Amino acid sequence: QKEVEQDPGPLSVPEGAIVSLNCTYSNSAFQYFMWYRQYSRKGPELLMYTYSSGNKEDGRFTAQVDKSSKYISLFIRDSQPSDSATYLCAVYNAGGTSYGKLTFGQGTILTVHP
């Protein structure tokens, strides 16, 4: 079993839809939770970063963490064609020689069509 599980999709939605992306993780030692966006033939770029349970909002994006169930989500409101990309969840456990080492989910391919 992988440490981070993510539904690979693909997910196709019309412009303006609300998108929900989800991951589960198995190791309760993970302390930091991130969502990265990766466009085709580009490196991942950080979208959201949180270290506590609850919601964090940034514009059209909301990240949600539930540490009790080891579940993380990203919601995109009013989705745009420019949101079409692969979305990667990532977790890490700070401390020791593994400081900063990210463990990624498989990535969900999202297409928003006009």
Place this chain on the structure above:
Amino acid sequence: GAGVSQSPRYKVAKRGQDVALRCDPISGHVSLFWYQQALGQGPEFLTYFQNEAQLDKSGLPSDRFFAERPEGSVSTLKIQRTQQEDSAVYLCASSLLDTQYFGPGTRLTVL
């Protein structure tokens, strides 16, 4: 505004050849990471440097993989005697604190 740069962007190698992939991190970033991303998968950790010290190489898949960062800035990932299963995108990331900034990656194809 210089981000993380990687070269070459694309590399085609014949099976058995040695390759060297270069990463130029953001100036002043202490931490540097290498990840391997297979097609349709998320990146997987290979190795971690803090300045010139390689503190974690637990993700390197075999002893054919070697990474160095001799002066604490530029890093090179070397793969000896490449195999078809080494075909992937190799991503470099650097960070000062918690946020890792990724380069565009080097797409390696082994024929």
